[in-house]
Amino acid sequence: MSNWEFPGSDPIDILIDVAAGSIAVSAEAADVTTVRLEGGAPLLPEVKVSFTDGRLEIIEPRGSRGLLRGHAGLQVTVTAPAGSSCEVRAASADVSCLGRLGRLQAKTASGDVTAGSVAGPLVIKTASGDVWLERTGDTVQVNTASGDVQLRQADSDVSVQTASGDVVIGVAAASVRVETASGDARVGSVSAGEISMGAVSGDIEVGVAFGVGVYLDLSSLTGSIRSELDETDGDGDVRLQVSCRTVTGGIRITRASQAAVA
Secondary structure, eight states: OEEEEEEOOSOOEEEEEOSSEEEEEEEESOSEEEEEEEEOTTTGGGOEEEEETTEEEEEOOGGGGGGGTTSOOEEEEEEEETTOEEEEEOSSOEEEEEEEESEEEEEOSSOOEEEEEEOSOEEEEESSOOEEEEEESSOEEEEESSOOEEEEEESSOEEEEESSOOEEEEEESSOEEEEOSSSOEEEEEEOSEEEEEEOSSSOEEEEEOTTOEEEEEEEESSSOEEEOOOTTOSOSOEEEEEEEEESSSOEEEEEOOTTOOO
């Protein structure tokens, strides 16, 4: 096990580039940044940890990654001041981010990505990893092949593209765009913006907040289409547009629950 400490209470930029294992980043009120590396015995001495001008870098040299065969991956644990931003590049490492991050960018192959509160832009790309997000304050872009995506509350625009993974968004305050092939897609509550949902065989469900006027554009080749909204619902101010397209999947439009959650 190796440990580092870097004094300072201002938010920092973090870059973590490792192949396998686990990555845990906690952004909280702190006057020091700490780094702990464990596991990956033959590789641990090769990992480079540096801190310069408010930027922390934890990089596993690519030329040495073959040493991990037959060994567990690295366990990377970072504690940094709240508001810090993080970029992660990994193959099969799971990524967990707690506390309040300023920005998050993560790219993995099979690792899962979990994050609490992210105030700035969020970009996640993964192949088979699942994505779970608590709350986002800025734009969200998620691309995955077979991983599921769950976002409890989005305060800005969201874009999700997946092949077979399911997508669940609890409460959306702005525009949402979801494209999936066989995965199901659901938005618990929307109140403004443009909602564009597309699927081939997956089902789509959208909950419209109470008192919100909405324009619906729904189309399916062979799937069922059902709207539970009354034509007179809303206050006449149409500030929400919902467009849903499927081939064989069903489409359902409802009034949102007062406590819509993912």
